[in-house]
Amino acid sequence: MKDNKFLTMAIESSCDETSVALLTEGRNVLSNVISSQIKVHQAFGGVVPEIASRHHLDNINTVLKQALDEADARLDDVDLIGVTYGPGLVGALLIGLATAKAISFSKKIPLVGVHHIQGHISANYIEHKDLKPPFMALVVSGGHTNIVDVKGYNEYEVLGRTRDDAVGEAFDKVARVLGLGYPGGPLIDKISKKGNPHSVEFKRVYLEKDSLDFSFSGTKTGVLNYLNSQKLKGEEIDTAGVAASFQLAVIEVIVNKAIYAAEKMRKNKLVLAGGVAANSLLRDMLNKECKRKGIELFCPSPVLCTDNAAMIGCAAYYKYKEGMVDDLTLDAYPNLPL
Ligand code: KG4
Ligand code: ZN
Numbered sequence: 001m002k003d004n005k006f007l008t009m010a011i012e013s014s015c016d017e018t019s020v021a022l023l024t025e026g027r028n029v030l031s032n033v034i035s036s037q038i039k040v041h042q043a044f045g046g047v048v049p050e051i052a053s054r055h056h057l058d059n060i061n062t063v064l065k066q067a068l069d070e071a072d073a074r075l076d077d078v079d080l081i082g083v084t085y086g087p088g089l090v091g092a093l094l095i096g097l098a099t100a101k102a103i104s105f106s107k108k109i110p111l112v113g114v115h116h117i118q119g120h121i122s123a124n125y126i127e128h129k130d131l132k133p134p135f136m137a138l139v140v141s142g143g144h145t146n147i148v149d150v151k152g153y154n155e156y157e158v159l160g161r162t163r164d165d166a167v168g169e170a171f172d173k174v175a176r177v178l179g180l181g182y183p184g185g186p187l188i189d190k191i192s193k194k195g196n197p198h199s200v201e202f203k204r205v206y207l208e209k210d211s212l213d214f215s216f217s218g219t220k221t222g223v224l225n226y227l228n229s230q231k232l233k234g235e236e237i238d239t240a241g242v243a244a245s246f247q248l249a250v251i252e253v254i255v256n257k258a259i260y261a262a263e264k265m266r267k268n269k270l271v272l273a274g275g276v277a278a279n280s281l282l283r284d285m286l287n288k289e290c291k292r293k294g295i296e297l298f299c300p301s302p303v304l305c306t307d308n309a310a311m312i313g314c315a316a317y318y319k320y321k322e323g324m325v326d327d328l329t330l331d332a333y334p335n336l337p338l
Pocket of ligand 2: 116141275306
């Protein structure tokens with residue numbers, strides 16, 4: 001297929017999705033194959049790291065071949081390899097990394113390691129072809145909750161982070177105690193549509209004045225305490241009402257802090273990223289607030305919200321364009337800072 005377009009191949013394996021993508025010119029996706037292990041981990045109510053690594057190992061070559069076939073490309077056509085090198089589960093990261101390094105070495109293709117969160121933010125460049133920094137980013141996923149001042153393609157300042165649970169993690173834990181299943185985020189989102197979000201007033205945690213940090217464990221514990229007290233009193237639990245009330249308590253804080261950050265830093269663009277970006281209440285509330293404040297809101301489509309390799313390829317492309325290249329000593333960092 002090789003024409004003169006710059007072809008990036010990317011690999012993502014930081015958690016429970018094995019994904020390989022091919023993109024031209026950094027933003028045009030030719031293929032983005034995602035093999036999800038959700039069904040495997042469902043029985044355990046969460047991701048089991050050792051099992052995740054084994055499944056990545058089983059899947060990676062098939063996913064890679066499918067991505068090349070769908071893009072009508074060969075390894076010899078590839079100009080750049082991007083790979084997630086952190087943060088994430090170390091055993092899972094190593095499978096993608098070893099694959100990327102082997103291809104880079106054998107085919108003499110430049111290698112670029114990508115921070116997973118930089119990938120999530122970059123999903124928006126794929127979705128919105130004219131988007132470019134500077135902007136404010138709200139990153140909400142199973143592992144992260146960050147407000148990031150994006151000053152350039154490779155220049156980030158984290159203004160706020162969670163001090164305990166990530167928002168997706170809190171959704172998953174509350175869904176578990178409500179008996180909804182795993183992963184809990186989409187299930188809470190769905191059942192909340194049938195519940196009254198004001199049936200229980202759970203705590204909104206804003207921390208110190210002007211703080212852009214988050215804390216969700218208090219709200220999560222509030223749900224646990226409420227459920228226990230209802231049980232002790234022998235009263236029935238309105239699952240949809242509790243789910244909707246929890247969701248509103250958490251999303252309200254996230255929306256208010258993101259808008260506050262954009263206004264404070266005089267940014268007229270707000271970019272949403274990460275798995276929880278698929279949440280319908282978050283999207284609705286952000287949409288309304290951004291319109292009211294004259295801020296332009298950018299959201300990726302659902303397939304680009306969850307973990308995928310296309311977003312990693314896009315981030316790798318912009319790192320490469322600014323001369324950031326790695327060598328075969330590139331390692332996996334489970335707690336890599338942005
Ligand atoms: O970005 P992601 O795929 O993986 C990480 O990098 O962590 O995010 C997965 C998280 C899970 O916690 C999942 O429950 C949550 O995103 N999630 C949602 C929704 N869809 C996925 N949370 C709330 N509402 C949703 N619609
Ligand atoms: Zn992610």
